[in-house]
Amino acid sequence: xxxxxxSGGALVQPGGSLRLSCAASGFTFSxxxxxxxxxxxxxxxxxxxxxxxxxxxxxxxxxxKGRFTISRDNSRDTLYLQMNSLRADDTAVYYCAKDAVVLIxxxxxxxxxxxxxxxxx
Amino acid sequence: xxxxxxxxxxxxxxVGDRVTITCQxxxxxxxxxxxYQQKPGKAPSLLIYDASxxxxxxxxxxxxxxxxxxxxxTISSLQPEDVATYYCQQYDNLPLTFGGGTKMEIK
Numbered sequence: 001x002x003x004x005x006x007s008g009g010a011l012v013q014p015g016g017s018l019r020l021s022c023a024a025s026g027f028t029f030s031x032x033x034x035x036x037x038x039x040x041x042x043x044x045x046x047x048x049x050x051x052x053x054x055x056x057x058x059x060x061x062x063x064x065k066g067r068f069t070i071s072r073d074n075s076r077d078t079l080y081l082q083m084n085s086l087r088a089d090d091t092a093v094y095y096c097a098k099d100a101v102v103l104i105x106x107x108x109x110x111x112x113x114x115x116x117x118x119x120x121x
Numbered sequence: 122x123x124x125x126x127x128x129x130x131x132x133x134x135x136v137g138d139r140v141t142i143t144c145q146x147x148x149x150x151x152x153x154x155x156x157y158q159q160k161p162g163k164a165p166s167l168l169i170y171d172a173s174x175x176x177x178x179x180x181x182x183x184x185x186x187x188x189x190x191x192x193x194x195t196i197s198s199l200q201p202e203d204v205a206t207y208y209c210q211q212y213d214n215l216p217l218t219f220g221g222g223t224k225m226e227i228k
Contacts, residue, residue: 035217037165045157045165045208047217061216095164106212107155109176111164 002026002110004096009115016086016119022079022096022112030054030074033099035108036081038092038117048094049081050105059105064090086119093117123147123211127220135228138199142223144192144209153213156185156194159222160205168207169194201227 008020022034036048049070050059058070069082079096093114100109124147134140144154156169167176169185172192182197196203204227209220 037217044222045159045210045219047219050215050217059215100167100170105215105217106153107167107170108157108165108210109167109170111166113164 002098004098004110004112006094006096006112006115009094009117011118011120012086013121014087014119017082017084018086018117020081020083020094020096020115020117022081024077024079024096024098027098027110029072029077031102033102033104033106034070034072034079035097035099035105036070036079037095037097037108037111038090039095039114040089040092043092046092047105050099051079052104053102057104083117086117088119091117091119122216123150123214123218125209125211125218125220127209127223129223130221131224131226133226133228134199136199136201140196140199140225142194142207142209144187144194144220146190146192146211146213148213149189150211150213152188153211154185154187154192155210155212156183157208157210158203158205159208165208196225199225199227 035050067085097108098110100107126145152172154172157165159165206222
């Protein structure tokens with residue numbers, strides 16, 4: 001059974017940093033691209049970032065480019081999102097999501113339960 | 122970025138009704154279109170991929186169609202457990218973009 005478990009969400013002040021983790025199990029993690037998608041309170045879904053199966057290629061939404069860094073450790077089956085210079089509009093539930101195929105950022109067939117990031121003073 | 126316009130934003134129907142949601146892309150995306158269901162307080166889950174293919178384990182009352190810029194999603198017989206918000210999503214180009222969502226309720 002595929003499982004994605006996010007952690008690391010917290011209350012952080014504007015300008016602060018946070019690192020999210022997503023522990024994967026039930027599939028060959030190193031064979032699939034992975035994504036982060038967020039959802040602000042009461043709002044829709046916004047894709048944030050994607051990383052290729054080997055970590056060699058990364059992509060970002062313009063809203064987070066230069067502030068967020070996606071990475072992965074295939075030896076630990078874990079996906080990360082390093083978030084710096086956080087702003088109030090980064091407040092959201094952050095989901096990690098698995099790509100269904102080898103190609104990056106296509107169909108998201110499994111999602112974690114999400115972790116809440118709140119940016120507020 | 123490709124804009125995805127989804128309508129209606131909310132829909133109230135009776136159990137057993139046939140309901141349809143539409144999604145329009147701002148440019149031709151071929152069939153690179155997925156549909157997701159998000160139940161209250163839960164993560165999204167994949168229902169339809171590549172515009173018309175039913176994900177494994179998803180009930181057959183759900184279906185999708187369309188190509189190019191115009192797509193539709195249908196529930197043939199609405200059930201109480203279908204109360205959720207539904208999103209379309211394109212993957213023709215990065216960034217991935219989602220429609221604004223359709224909140225489905227039971228009358």
